[in-house]
Amino acid sequence: MSDAAQPTAAEVRAAAEAVKTALDRHLAAVERRSGEDDPAVSEAFNQLAAAAEAYDEVLYDRYDEVTPFEIPGAEDTLPPYAGPEEPNALSVLIRRDYTVAEPQRLLAQAQRVEAADEYQDIGGNGEGAVATVPGALGILFGEFEPDEIASRHKEFGLEEGDSTLWVTAADEAPEPGEWLDAPFEQADQQPVVCRFDVSAVFDDEDESDEEDDLEFVEDVEDEDLEPLDTEK
Known part of the structure; x- marks a missing residue:
């Protein structure tokens, strides 16, 4: 500067x-x-x-x-809870990030589940949905539940990134179809009851703590420790 x-x-x-x-x-x-x-x-x-x-x-x-x-x-930190004292409805907001680490594995897995005619030509060019990564993703996420994708992500050539889950409270459940056109537009933290975050950042912090503990042990072992004098 x-x-x-x-x-x-x-x-x-x-x-x-x-x-x-x-x-x-x-x-x-x-x-x-x-x-x-x-x-x-x-x-x-x-x-x-x-x-x-x-x-x-x-x-x-x-x-x-x-x-x-x-x-x-x-x-x-979360802001102070400002939702209803006795909520009658809950919304669970989930975000999971993935990296397409192995596109060929992803395409191969999509090919295995591409059995019905409705999947053909979704990807365009007359080659079927499995000819493209977006098409393959559409097949896999249409075939498997998100939780199963999360537990089997390596099989699908995906690598996990950060994820978070928010549980929010409400007085009443929304009307059917009310927010489907913009489901992620109003992710307000005020009515969040609890949240659960998963990130590699936390793993790095744990590893750093373990390394600090290891260094401390090594320092102790390197010291010249004299035996206790037990004679009186």
Whole structure:
């Protein structure tokens, strides 16, 4: 970063003061909270996280230093639940990402299930749906349930990516066909009861923790340990 773009010492000081103010507000909100999901506490938490992040950035840009603590950002947590107290309906929103790792395996599997005449020529060019990857995907996802695709993805030449499942609450179930034209347009987090995320990022974090533990064990083993003197 050029000297002209660097924050001034006064800006760093101001960011530090903003953290102190946000810290006082967060403590005050906690002391006055009305329950476990008090929105005032959540708002104060998010403000403190934003102030701490801003201070950390200018501190690094100006002095090449960082803070010794880390506050998770608002994107790492769900907002306070704002759905009905006694929901009469639920919606389950699922997203699963895949990479087409082996197109030939995908096409071969589609060929095995392409038995009915209605599959012919879906892919165009008179070669049948299995002549193209989109056509093969259409056959496989039309033949198998999504959960079966997830459990057998390697057989279909697919590689798993991130996935998430949201359970959202509602007062009433929507009318049949009401949202089919835009099913993913309103994925609101406010009525989410719970969510379950799967990502390789979590695996990387676990592996990092295991490596840290291994390094600690190796350090202990490398030390010169003297036997205890049991004689009195």
